[in-house]
Amino acid sequence: MVNAETHNTAMWLRNHSKGMEQTILRIMRGQAPTKFADNLETYVGIIWGSETPDGYNLKAVDWFEISDSWLNEYGMDWEQPPP
Numbered sequence: 001m002v003n004a005e006t007h008n009t010a011m012w013l014r015n016h017s018k019g020m021e022q023t024i025l026r027i028m029r030g031q032a033p034t035k036f037a038d039n040l041e042t043y044v045g046i047i048w049g050s051e052t053p054d055g056y057n058l059k060a061v062d063w064f065e066i067s068d069s070w071l072n073e074y075g076m077d078w079e080q081p082p083p
Contacts, residue, residue, distance in 0.1 A: 002062065002065055003061075003062065004056065005052075005056045005057060005058070005059075005060040005061045006060070006062040006066065008052055008054070008056045009044070009052055009056065009058065009061045010065075010069060012053060012054075013066065020047075024043070025074070027039045027040060027043055028040075028067075028074070033064070033071055034064070036067045036070075036071070037063040037064045037066070037067035038063070040063055040067055040070075041058075041061070041063045
């Protein structure tokens with residue numbers, strides 16, 4: 001079961017700007033799933049600091065769960081440059 005912090009962070013990432021989505025797709029491109037999770041955590045930390053915009057602590061986030069979700073959604077397309 002996904003914890004509240006992971007669920008909330010995933011929702012913020014999915015519902016954020018098109019620019020953020022494009023950046024995440026660029027981070028994902030050509031990365032192994034574990035490397036993508038690490039890079040996503042770093043990127044979000046730079047953008048948001050230690051909390052989501054509505055105050056959930058990012059330390060409790062399961063970044064592998066979020067990265068798996070993105071990789072599953074984009075399938076093999078994750079290796080291609082975003083449009």
